[in-house]
Each structure stands twice: as C-alpha cells, then as structure tokens.
Amino acid sequence: MENTYHCYANRELSWLRFNERVLEEAEDSRLPLCERLSFLSIFQSNLDEFFMVRIGSLQDQMLLDKNARENKTNMTSGEQIDAALAFIHKLTARRDAAYNGLLEQLAEQGIRLLDFAHMEEESRAELEKLFRQDYLPLLSSFIISKKQAFPFLKNKGIYAVAVLSTKAEKKKIGIVPCGSEIFPRLVPVPGRTGCFILSEELILHFLPLLYKGYKVSSKTLARITRNADIDADLIYDEDLNYRDHMAEVVKKRKKLAPVRLELSREIDEEIIQSLCKNLKLDPKRVFEYDSPLDHSFLFQIEDQLRSHTDLFFAPRHPQPSPALDERKPIIPQIMQEDKLLHYPYESIRPFLQLLHEAACDPDVVSIKMTLYRLANHSKVVDALVEAAENGKQVDVLVELKARFDEENNIEWSRLLERAGCHVVYGIEGLKVHSKLCLITRKTKDGISFITQIGTGNYNEKTSRLYTDLSFLTASREIGLEATE
Template identity: 40%
Template sequence: MDYKESKYYNSKQLSWLKFNNRVLEEAQDESNPLLERAKFLSITASNLDEFVMVRVARLKKRVDSGVDKQDKAGYKPQQLLLELLNGIHSLVAKQYSCFAELLNNLEQEDILFTKIEDLTMKQKLFLDDYFAETISPILNPLIIEQGSSLSFLSNKTLYLSVRLKSKNSKESSSKQKENFSIVKLPTTLSRVIELPTAQEDKRVFLLLERVIEEYIDLLYSDYQVEAVNAFRITRNADIDIDQEAQDLLLEMKDYLRRRERGFPVRLEVEEEMDGQLKEFLLGSLKLSESDTYEVAGPIDLTFLLEFSQLEGYDHLRFEPLVPQSAQDFDGYDDIFTQINERDRLVHHPYESFEPVIELVRQAAVDPKVIAIKQTIYRVSEDSPIIDALLKAVENGKQVTVFVELKARFDEENNISLVKKLENAGCHVLYGLAGLKVHAKALLVVREEDERIKRYVHLGTGNYNDQTAKVYTDFSMFTAKDDFGRDVAKLFNFLNGSLESPDWRKITVAPFNLRYNFTKLIRNEIEQVKLGKEGRIIAKMNALVDQKIITELYSASTAGVKVDLIIRGICCLSPGLKGLSENIRVISIVGRFLEHSRVFYFENGGEAKLFLASADWRPRNLNRRIEVLFPVEEEKLKKRIINILEILLSDTVKARKQQPDGSYQRPSSLP
C-alpha cells in the first residue's frame, strides 16, 4: 500500500477552514456566555484575515503564475482555490448569521446597537457635537479619478467609498461626470460609540462608520453625495524575505513596508452596495466578483473582541479563572533551591506563569548569577520578563537574548524590542539564514561553590505573561547537568558556533528532531512485534508532515494504538479500514487555546514522555530551531499522562474527526 497516495492526505488549507468553523461553533453555542460568544466570533474573523493574507494569497500567486502541479492532497491550484473560496464564502455567511443572532440576544440584555433613523433627539444632538468636535477634524477625504490606482489603501483598514456629483457643473445631471472619494475611518477613535440614553439600565451603541455616513455631506461642500458605502481590502502578506541580507533588521523594516502594499486579495463590501461604487473599486483594485464578499452587517467583526470586555456585564462572561499557585513551587522563597532539588512542572493557565517570571527576576538580582540567555518569539507589550532582563543588565549580568524578527505579525513589536534591549546593553541576536528560532528556552548560569551551575526553563509556549492566561502550555524547570549543557550548546549555536552540536537530552530541529520522532514511532511497531502493547498519544496544534503521517499509518496497520489531540489542521485521515482504523483524532476548541505539544510513547511498558515547541509540520521539522525535551521524573510524567487521559475523555468540547474529514462531537456519535 502506498501511504503517500493523495486520497490518504487531506488538504491543509481545507482542513484549516474546518478548524475555523469549529471556532465559529463556539460563537454559535448557546451554552457559552453571550459576550464570550462575541469574542469567539471576533476570533474567527481575525483567523480568517490572516488566512486570506497568507494562504489564499499564496495560492492566488500560484494560479496567476500558471502552476498546474497537484499538491499532496491531489488538488491543482485552480481547483483548490475555487473550493477554498466557496468554503470561505460559506463561512462568512455563517459568521453574519451568528452576528445577527448575537445582536438579538444582546438586545434582550438591554445592550442595543441602534440605527441612525432610531436616534432620539438627545442622541442626535450628542452626535452633532461629537462629529464636529472629535471626528471631523481628523478626517481626510480624497477625491479619486476613475481608473486610478488605489495602492495607497492600507491593509485591513475600514474605508468609506463615496460617489459624488458636482454642484457647480453647467452640464445636465445625466451628463455630469461621476466623481469618487475615499474616506479612511480614523483608527485613533473607538469604532463603537456609546450614546446617551434616558434609561439607566440600557446601553445604546452606534458604529463609527454609521456616524460618518450620516454627516458625510458636510465633507463635500462643492459636491452632492450620491452614494456612500463602507469597504475593506485584505492584501497579500506572503512576502519573501531576503534570508542572506547583511542587515536583517533593515531587511525586516523594508519587508513590513512591502507587506503593507501587497497586492489585493479580498474586497469586503456591505450588502446591497451601490453598483457604481462596487464597479469602481473592483476596477481600481483589479479584483473579481469571487474575491468580493458582500456581508450582511458591519465589515470587520474583529471589533467584537474589545466590545466583549464591556464593563458591567461580568454575568455575560466566563467566571474569571484565577491561576492557582504552581503546586511544584510551594515551600521555598529561593527559586534556585527549589529547581536544584528536583525538576518542576507548571501547567498554564491553570497554574500561574509567575515562576517563569520569578526565575528571571531572581536571576537579575542574585549576586551569584553570571549570565542569562533566553529566546524570545512573542512577548507582551509590557513584559515583566523583559523588565527583569533589563534589570539584570543594570546589575552587571551578561544577558544574551535571541529575538525572532520573523515571528509573523509580531515583526514590528520585535524590531522595537531589539532596539530596547540593545540600547540597554543586552547582547541581542536576531538572524539565522533560512531558519526561524521557535524554541522556548531560558538558561541561567550561576556560580555555586566555585563551580558553574546551570538552571534551565524549557516550555511549549511563548514567554508571554498575557497569552499564558488563555493558552494551555507546559513549563519545565531543571538544574540537571545534561540539560544545562545541552541548552548552553543551543545558545552557542545561535551565537554562531560552527561546532556540530552533540545533544544528550534535548532533540533539536532541524538537526535530529525528525529522525528521533521517526525512531520513536517505529519503536512502537517493534514493541507490537514483540507481543507488547504499542501506543502513541500526541497532542499538538497541527499535523501536516506527510512523512510523519505515513509513519503513523504504518504504526496503525501494525497494530499500534494512536491517539491524536490536534486542535487545528490535520492532514491525516483516521478510521480508514486497513490503514488507519487504529488511529483516533480529536480536536478540542473551547475557552482556552490548546497550545501545548505533548508526545507519549508506551515503549513496552517503560513509557517515554516529551514536551516540545514543535508541531508535526514540515516548517517545524525542517525550517525552524525547535526543541523536544524529555520529562524524566515519574511524578511529573504521571501528572501529564493524567491530563492527556482527561483530554481524550472529553465529551463536551472535543470533536472527533471522521474518515471523511468532518468533525462530530463524541456525544452526537452513535
């Protein structure tokens, strides 16, 4: 049997679309609190923005360049693009149906999005003043010649398109030339405007674009406004980076400028948009009807993320989860004493992220600490970890930080971070040709009893104290010498060492991570041949890599039981007779983002358990610096295995993948 046949491999793009539909199900789920449903809806919109900017744009480039080669799932570019666009149009229709339902439910809670025609006199007077004093001074309407380029329009920015006729023309109305104008909605103002109301228990809101539309005539004294409609374009963000650039920092700044002006991929317009305005936009942007999305509501639902935090409505949100103190860190104030005693494990967000922060804080002021080395992929805006690193530099510590400039959509933040760290005196690294550094590693070097002692933190998630409140991840702390030496070698490599690393404990992509995963999977097959049980449990964000998938198919046909907990994309087909009937795939989408990567191998009764920064995707195994690390202490292993078993028994938020690629809740299965 050829496990690489296209019929055994799901399209990763179509699989992603199914994932975003699962997120949308959470917005539709009436058992979720109302404002949490609004937040899930905003997440589906944000997810789709990124997907269109990168995946759809990449596919359009292939079609436009004439590529006709089938992908691993058997799709030619044109065929896949058509199916993908149909799926996206269907998703958008469901998003706005959900939005309409949420509006009705919000109204029942006395939270109302009103219309201009329904304003009271008091509200109208309020808007008269608000437009004149706050909105109008920062608007900049631009008259556009028909057929002119709209390359200046910003990505993912809301605009109003306006059709005008001159008031001073001597020509008859039928012969007057149409004029067009563009008005950018100010991003410095809140999109949601609260209006005064006579009822204290009622909250009334109006969107910014509706206000500007109402007063649009005031912007064009020499013209008559014939029509006005909102629109938004999404541009290509799949821009190549010169990996060999001598100054990567300058290259990234140029990359961000080029990305902001990438070719248009999608046009969003309001339902029943003025025909001439639509024709003007399509012609100027060189887009087709299939690239156009007419939405039955306000364009860009990402505004619901901020709106979901509306004060005074805690009863419409999940009860706040206050992370408990990390159970492995009870007992000592000195974090080094605790880690030196034994390995420690923290499960975020159920347990506090504080031990990770505290390790850097104590290292920054501890007179015994010589050096701190850390990788940074994404951090929060006011990161306490960055503050601690800056304090460490002030105290004379050697601080080395690898900041990944190519972290998609965090590039600008990370460029600013590089400047901040460099100005403070940190040794900052930020460039590896052809590789992203996605590993989550922290090394503290301490002098104890006239010898060097290394303390290590390794994690499955970013050093971001904010996302650690909503992403499920694991942190492991250890002072074992082999781990310390390995992580020291990792940082030596990042610093330009030409020495070929020889790892004792950790496994590192792109060096030996694929090889070791393959070896571990094949070992389970050998255990079955020896008459023992073979079992694999793997939890990750996505399974895409075809070579790994064929190894899992081989394991299944050999009798190995494989349980996969995959939140997002899954290109493997489970439950196929004679191929994958021993493989079960579930996706858990719920309140917290399942982000941890965990890999369990039965190993003939002597189980091996690993945590990692990597998914099973070609980019993680081939084009990134990733770290897989073993959990060795039995107490910690048992704890993680118990968590895996809880996830596998979920009948509330889990969806089980069917052989045809669809997903069903276990409770709905026969």
C-alpha cells in the same frame, strides 16, 4: 494513485473547518452571551489572518507556477483558493446571522447598536452637530478621476465609498478614510442610554456633507485585506543590518497586493468592477456582508457589561504549582530536583521569580535565552535588563520573523541592547521557535546550570490562556546540551 488523495484533507480547508468550530461556539446558545461575542470577534480576526497569510501565499504560488499541485489532495493553488472562497461565503453568511441574533440578546441587556432609521429626530440632529464639530474637520475625501489617482487603502482600514453623480458628469467614486485610530468606534447616541452607532456608520450617513455639489446616489463601507506573506530571507538587503532589514520588511508588507474586498452594502456592479480594477483584485474576492466589517468593537461592548457576571464564563486563575514553594528561593528547589510547570493551570510566576533570582544571584555569570513572542509589558525583559545592569552576561536570540510581532520584537531588541544585552536575530533560512533558557552559575564547586525548556512563549499574558509545559532542571547533561 489519484484515489490516494481522497485519504487527505486540504490544509486550507482543514484550517477553515477549525475556524468553523470557533463560529459554532458563537452560535451555541448554551454559552454566556459575552463569551459568544468574543468567539464571533475571534472568528473574524482568524479569517483576516487566513486571507493575509494563507490566501496571500497561494496567490504568490499562482504567480510562480499556476499548474503546480500540492501533494495531499492534488489541488492547484487556484483550485484551493476557489474552494476556500466558496466555503468562506457560507461561513460569513452564518457569521452575519449569528451577529444579528446576538444583537437581539444585547438589546435585552440594554445595549443597542442603532442606525439612523431607528433614531428620533432629536438624536439625529445632535449626531449631525457632533459630526460637524468633531469629525468633519478631521476627515479627508477623495474623488477618483483622471486628475486624482486612486488612493492607497490601508490593510484592514475601513473606508466610506460613495457613488457620486451630477447632471453634467458621469458617475464618479468618492472615498473617505474612516480613521478608526482617530475616532472612537462606539459613538453614544445622544438621549438614548445604552445606545450606540459605529463611527464608520456615522461618517457614511453624513457623506453628502463632504461632497457638496454632488448627489450621493449610493454608498457603502469598504475594507481591504492585503497579502502579508512576505519572505524576509528572499528579499534580504545586505546593505542593512538584519534588524533594519526586518523593519523594511514590515513596511513593505503593509503595501502588498490586496487579497479581499469586503463591503457592508450592495452597490452598483459598475462601481465594484471599478474598485477591483484599481485594486487589481479578482471580483471573486469581493464579499458583501450583513454585519459590520470589523467586529473588534464587540470587546468594548463586553466591557460595558462586566458587572453582569452571568454573561461571562466563571473566571479561571492559574494556581501555584505544588512542586514549588514561591515563598522560598526557586534556584535551590530546582537544584534539589527537576520541576515541571503546566500552563495555564499553574502559574508562570515561579519561572519569572527564577529569572529575577538569577539576575541578582552573585554566583550567576550568564543568562542565555530565545525570545519569540512577548507580552506588551514583559517581566521577562525586565529581568534580563536587570541581569545585564547587574553585570551578568546576557545573550538573547530575538526571532524577528515572528509574524505580526516583528515590530514589537524590533523594539524589544533595541531595549535589550541599550541595557547591555548581546542580541542576535535568528538563523538565515530558519525561524527559531524553540523556547530555551540557560542560566550558568560558577561557585567554588565549579560550573553548574539551570535549564528551562518550554513549549510556550515567554509571555505572561498567553501563559494564562494557552496549554504549555515548562521544564526546569539542574541536570548537567541537559545544561551542556543547551550550551551547545
């Protein structure tokens, strides 16, 4: 029986192999420079989610039964975590090498990320002046002691950590939140065109100004990743309506246990042990990097280079579907024959036009739809609101358990309800992934249906990126099934 396990790949390691292929795109010198930057940033955001969801889930499983084994490779949760961490260490070393190689190529394009060791005295003085004026008044600092409890560190927040010492006292830890939501991530270096320093590196350099009376003997940047795997049904609160319950779930998730600590520099082992003790984190989950802790700023660098079209893939735009004439009403064309849209090669516009027509068509009595992930400025929601305001019966199932989109979906559900739509929130114990839209019309000839069945979310942005199918039909049989 044991030999059969060799036929399978572990789910977590298989996913890491997928993310390795994303990293390979960042390493591929045949690709345009800015596209490689994008892949590097995507690799990191993918890895963040892997720790929050998959490592978080395995950690929870260990607490329930550390001896339980998964049924493909017979590995326990602890063995899966150990194997994943070993693989991740190799991947992040490659990621750091790729990052530093890409920095050299960015320098050839006139974009440089500098540290203080590579700046003229005049630039350093101007940055200190900037720090004193714009940063110092907004920064908070903590010194961990018996009188000062260890502060709560936000998920994916960046913190400057200092080892503080005086002649009279033993070493203490100082922590300063670097506030990415307050400060711009890329800080232009005065007097150096195209040169920047990351805001957290600026804060780290000037830490002594926040800890007068102490010697900063060593320092690093730190970033915490927290478990995000929380079972909404398991902690269901019957005293709250489901939407308010999900809002509470989102709040609780932000405070779940850490699953990873990332550091930008080597620091005293004693301090690492102290951080892990306060965070209740296994030291095996500590990663030291030779690149920034958060690579999302690379997209801002890409924006600096938009005029250099050779640094990007040639743009690809969804084309009009040959099956539909967007200059004419969409409903009659679907009534005549079934239509199939193929995203992202074909545009989502005909479907959006269909919703708008349904919202205004006097023969349409109702629109029923499932919503999972939506665009930030959703034209789908606009059409549903328009339909409700025009007196149509609009029934919408909003899946609040769409991971990391819960807050967005809560706000969309409130907006839809205010417009007069009837909103429901999914099925207990299940997550509704189906993409189904049913438009019901009543004419002198009786009841008829337009049904859309899709593989992708009702999201105008991702329909330009992800490969999906959208089937449009006036089939009465399919309409009746959709009604059920």
